[in-house]
Amino acid sequence: MTDLRVLSEIDARVWKIEVAPGDSVTADMTLLILEAMKTEIPVEAPRAGRVKEIMVKAEDPVSEGQVLLILEV
DSSP states (O other): OOOEEESSSSSEEEEEEEEEEEEEEEEOOOEEEETTEEEEEEEEOSOEEEEEEEEOOOOOOOOOOOEEEEEEE
16 A cells, blocks of 8 residues: 555645544545635545544644545555
């Protein structure tokens, strides 16, 4: 298995985390939701895998390119 880093595509705030470490995910499944300018932006799994580590918490500010979580694929 290899690690796949899921990155933020925008500067935002973590609104809600939908998964936990150890969860199996499918491609296009919502992993977490970011909020920017009162808009909710879902962050989806690019591939199926298992959540290895979540690098952020709810309410954390995030920057474009920041690692949000790591999937084992």
